Amino acid sequence: MHLWLSLNVSTVEHMSEQKALQHIRQQIDEIDQQIQQLLNQRAEFAQKVAEVKIASGEQVDFYRPEREAMILRKVMERNTGPLPDAEVGRIFREIMSACLAAEKPLQVAYLGPEGSFTQAAALKHFGGSVQLQPVSTIANVFRAVETEYARYGVVPVENSSEGMVSHTLDRFISSPLKINGEVTLRIHHYLLGKTSQLNQIKTVYAHPQALAQCRQWLGDQLPHAELVALDSNSEAARRVAEMGDDVAAIAASTAADIYGLEVIASNIEDEAGNTTRFLVIGTQDVGPSGEDKTALLVSTQNKPGALQSLLKPLADSGISMSRIESRPSRKGMWEYVFFIDIDGHSQSPAVAEALAKLQNEASVFRVLGSYPKAVL
Amino acid sequence: MHLWLSLNVSTVEHMSEQKALQHIRQQIDEIDQQIQQLLNQRAEFAQKVAEVKIASGEQVDFYRPEREAMILRKVMERNTGPLPDAEVGRIFREIMSACLAAEKPLQVAYLGPEGSFTQAAALKHFGGSVQLQPVSTIANVFRAVETEYARYGVVPVENSSEGMVSHTLDRFISSPLKINGEVTLRIHHYLLGKTSQLNQIKTVYAHPQALAQCRQWLGDQLPHAELVALDSNSEAARRVAEMGDDVAAIAASTAADIYGLEVIASNIEDEAGNTTRFLVIGTQDVGPSGEDKTALLVSTQNKPGALQSLLKPLADSGISMSRIESRPSRKGMWEYVFFIDIDGHSQSPAVAEALAKLQNEASVFRVLGSYPKAVL
Numbered sequence: 001m002h003l004w005l006s007l008n009v010s011t012v013e014h015m016s017e018q019k020a021l022q023h024i025r026q027q028i029d030e031i032d033q034q035i036q037q038l039l040n041q042r043a044e045f046a047q048k049v050a051e052v053k054i055a056s057g058e059q060v061d062f063y064r065p066e067r068e069a070m071i072l073r074k075v076m077e078r079n080t081g082p083l084p085d086a087e088v089g090r091i092f093r094e095i096m097s098a099c100l101a102a103e104k105p106l107q108v109a110y111l112g113p114e115g116s117f118t119q120a121a122a123l124k125h126f127g128g129s130v131q132l133q134p135v136s137t138i139a140n141v142f143r144a145v146e147t148e149y150a151r152y153g154v155v156p157v158e159n160s161s162e163g164m165v166s167h168t169l170d171r172f173i174s175s176p177l178k179i180n181g182e183v184t185l186r187i188h189h190y191l192l193g194k195t196s197q198l199n200q201i202k203t204v205y206a207h208p209q210a211l212a213q214c215r216q217w218l219g220d221q222l223p224h225a226e227l228v229a230l231d232s233n234s235e236a237a238r239r240v241a242e243m244g245d246d247v248a249a250i251a252a253s254t255a256a257d258i259y260g261l262e263v264i265a266s267n268i269e270d271e272a273g274n275t276t277r278f279l280v281i282g283t284q285d286v287g288p289s290g291e292d293k294t295a296l297l298v299s300t301q302n303k304p305g306a307l308q309s310l311l312k313p314l315a316d317s318g319i320s321m322s323r324i325e326s327r328p329s330r331k332g333m334w335e336y337v338f339f340i341d342i343d344g345h346s347q348s349p350a351v352a353e354a355l356a357k358l359q360n361e362a363s364v365f366r367v368l369g370s371y372p373k374a375v376l
Numbered sequence: 377m378h379l380w381l382s383l384n385v386s387t388v389e390h391m392s393e394q395k396a397l398q399h400i401r402q403q404i405d406e407i408d409q410q411i412q413q414l415l416n417q418r419a420e421f422a423q424k425v426a427e428v429k430i431a432s433g434e435q436v437d438f439y440r441p442e443r444e445a446m447i448l449r450k451v452m453e454r455n456t457g458p459l460p461d462a463e464v465g466r467i468f469r470e471i472m473s474a475c476l477a478a479e480k481p482l483q484v485a486y487l488g489p490e491g492s493f494t495q496a497a498a499l500k501h502f503g504g505s506v507q508l509q510p511v512s513t514i515a516n517v518f519r520a521v522e523t524e525y526a527r528y529g530v531v532p533v534e535n536s537s538e539g540m541v542s543h544t545l546d547r548f549i550s551s552p553l554k555i556n557g558e559v560t561l562r563i564h565h566y567l568l569g570k571t572s573q574l575n576q577i578k579t580v581y582a583h584p585q586a587l588a589q590c591r592q593w594l595g596d597q598l599p600h601a602e603l604v605a606l607d608s609n610s611e612a613a614r615r616v617a618e619m620g621d622d623v624a625a626i627a628a629s630t631a632a633d634i635y636g637l638e639v640i641a642s643n644i645e646d647e648a649g650n651t652t653r654f655l656v657i658g659t660q661d662v663g664p665s666g667e668d669k670t671a672l673l674v675s676t677q678n679k680p681g682a683l684q685s686l687l688k689p690l691a692d693s694g695i696s697m698s699r700i701e702s703r704p705s706r707k708g709m710w711e712y713v714f715f716i717d718i719d720g721h722s723q724s725p726a727v728a729e730a731l732a733k734l735q736n737e738a739s740v741f742r743v744l745g746s747y748p749k750a751v752l
Binding site: 017020024028029031032033034039041043044045046047048049052055056071074075078079080081082083087088091092094095101102114115116117119120129133134135136188252255257258262263266 | 396403405410411414417418419421422425428443450451455457458460464466468474475477488489490491495504505509564630632634639
């Protein structure tokens with residue numbers, strides 16, 4: 001296809017080592033030049049997209065979550081290696097981030113401080129060229145986007161060590177913001193204590209989810225230790241800091257620093273896929289990407305069987321419900337609102353039809369957003 | 377050069393918006409396919425480099441700091457835009473990181489916890505494909521590399537808010553490890569307090585360097601506030617947490633979380649280039665990259681003028697000394713060791729000659745390492 005490819009990798013086999021390395025490095029340099037040229041051409045085309053959009057006079061969203069998700073999926077699907085799919089996806093995330101910044105720098109607020117998992121999630125979703133601003137509370141992330149101080153916000157919504165982040169869900173009850181995306185992030189668990197001697201540990205404190213996620217490791221390494229469930233892993237670390245050498249906490253490695261504890265063991269979670277989920281909040285109506293989720297906020301009248309009949313349209317249409325979470329509505333003593341995640345985009349005919357039926361049953365009904373499933 | 381380029385960006389100007397966007401996106405998709413193909417070809421060549429090196433039977437270093445620095449500089453020098461040089465550099469950092477991981481995953485220990493600035497420095501230097509391990513102390517980062525638990529380590533060495541990190545320098549006195557690279561990271565300062573009202577603040581606590589770095593901002597915004605110097609910015613934040621509404625601290629945004637303070641103002645540093653410096657430590661002898669630094673550890677006899685005559689060979693050869701730092705040697709009451717950074721590589725004739733003369737004057741002389749100057 002390209003001229004330089006005629007110098008095949010196999011031709012180096014009969015050369016001296018120095019000459020072979022020099023030859024391969026020349027090839028790599030030529031590849032790099034081509035990649036660099038293509039990157040800049042891509043940025044030119046991205047700027048052209050911006051110009052066409054601006055010329056149309058409509059309100060312009062340079063960042064299109066559904067389009068980025070489609071590109072990333074395509075890249076990963078057609079990948080032949082030797083680079084792993086995820087690595088190529090990560091490189092393209094950075095390429096898109098840089099090209100987007102060349103159109104217009106994107107302002108994103110996140111739950112700080114700098115170094116927080118939410119910052120890592122924001123970087124994973126938007127790439128390194130985004131302009132990030134740490135904000136001190138979840139409510140302030142919402143406010144930053146509502147007041148157009150930032151175009152998007154990133155907040156945690158499910159935390160594998162602390163459970164649901166109810167602040168985030170509650171904010172949607174009063175905020176007009178929509179969900180424009182999701183990010184999942186792998187979280188590691190650490191065993192922390194005042195000693196580095198694993199065999200001294202008689203009691204382990206942690207949130208029940210963390211205990212569950214490390215059950216196998218605990219069973220292998222500390223078969224006789226007592227496991228005590230607490231409200232959060234941070235609470236566990238705080239307690240252990242006030243106790244003796246024979247107790248330990250499961251927590252993030254940050255907690256070791258904050259509470260002055262030693263890391264006894266790292267990455268003790270049984271499943272490699274232990275993840276925390278974050279939401280990208282914004283004001284955009286995100287189009288279908290082919291693999292989407294829709295988040296609903298609904299409420300029923302307080303009578304027996306109301307929830308069942310509310311959910312019936314979904315079941316009847318075979319629409320998969322990935323989670324349901326109830327929260328007090330704060331309006332009446334016994335009224336609840338439900339946060340429901342379903343598979344599919346609200347613009348798809350099957351989902352739209354089921355949602356219309358569901359809306360008839362509900363006393364409150366809002367689509368919080370349809371957005372692409374996390375790709376990376 | 378390539379066929380698709382005949383469809384120039386200017387041809388879209390007379391199309392309808394939808395058709396124009398579709399056309400441009402097709403071009404972008406074709407560019408993406410070419411980039412992806414080139415990325416995988418690059419990874420194949422990188423694997424071939426590994427095979428040639430392994431076949432030679434010598435001890436193999438797949439990661440070559442000087443070569444990566446040369447590639448990054450070349451990429452940034454030949455860049456024509458519209459992507460900024462630094463953005464293209466960042467993308468190539470990730471490409472090299474992914475290709476290297478396809479040869480052999482690189483293990484790097486850093487001063488944790490996860491989310492620390494040192495982690496950010498390690499990612500900036502090695503790219504996102506590296507396998508990072510947080511370690512609790514600077515001494516343990518050295519130990520991790522000395523015991524070959526990790527191939528490299530990353531430790532802070534100059535911190536713009538806390539001054540020199542003397543632990544790091546002191547470790548070189550007893551450790552056989554070398555300096556294999558440097559990383560600089562931009563650090564932001566935040567004004568933290570119990571109020572969000574700037575006009576209430578009467579006193580500001582911080583490390584003297586932080587006060588100096590924010591002097592102009594403080595003069596503009598808090599002309600009547602008293603500025604109090606403390607040992608560290610963390611200490612300032614801790615104190616402010618125990619005091620009233622009319623005091624504030626300058627610190628990193630992490631401190632707001634740890635001490636429960638509000639962010640009153642963000643990025644208050646006067647200079648955009650406020651940076652912290654980190655060292656990459658390892659066992660490698662890094663070759664010349666064209667723009668290098670050399671770190672020396674020297675000691676003199678304790679007599680008048682000894683330091684002056686020690687440094688004379690450098691001055692005579694016109695070799696630029698970028699810093700000198702003295703530390704007690706811990707061997708005698710009045711003995712000091714000096715950490716000296718000079719421009720140039722120890723293998724370059726001019727530097728080698730000056731170092732030979734310097735060695736004659738010194739009672740202790742060690743080259744801690746020659747390494748490429750930070751590129752990104």
